[in-house]
Amino acid sequence: MLDDLSANESLHRSSELVNGHWWRTFGFTALVDTLAILSGPLLGVGLLLVTDHSLTFINFAASLVSTFTVPFAAIQLTLYYFDLEARRRRRRGRCGCSGSINARPPGPRPARVVGRPV
Numbered sequence: 001m002l003d004d005l006s007a008n009e010s011l012h013r014s015s016e017l018v019n020g021h022w023w024r025t026f027g028f029t030a031l032v033d034t035l036a037i038l039s040g041p042l043l044g045v046g047l048l049l050v051t052d053h054s055l056t057f058i059n060f061a062a063s064l065v066s067t068f069t070v071p072f073a074a075i076q077l078t079l080y081y082f083d084l085e086a087r088r089r090r091r092r093g094r095c096g097c098s099g100s101i102n103a104r105p106p107g108p109r110p111a112r113v114v115g116r117p118v
Contacts, residue, residue, distance in 0.1 A: 017084040028080055036073035040066030 005013060018025045044062035047053060 017081070017088055021084060021087070025080070025084070029077060032073045032076050036066075036069045039069045 003010070003013065040062040043065050044058050047058045047061060
């Protein structure tokens with residue numbers, strides 16, 4: 001979807017990206033999805049056991065939590081995809097960076113002012 005590829009090309013691309021990171025990808029995806037899916041129901045069960053609120057309120061609270069956690073999980077998995085893509089480019093030496101986070105971008109340096117500012 002992000003790279004505008006066909007289904008077979010997407011599966012091939014996916015296998016390229018997770019090459020060498022399969023268990024890390026599986027663990028991260030399982031953790032994020034599990035937390036996103038179970039957060040609402042666990043809150044609902046907790047509210048049922050601890051409070052005497054109505055079922056309507058408990059359902060509303062659990063739905064509200066799920067409303068925020070499921071998109072958050074999608075965002076986390078998308079960021080993980082971009083991380084895998086950056087790692088793949090770095091392995092192939094095509095990232096266009098020097099490998100340092102604090103590296104200056106290529107180009108002219110800003111002019112240096114000598115003396116006191118007026």
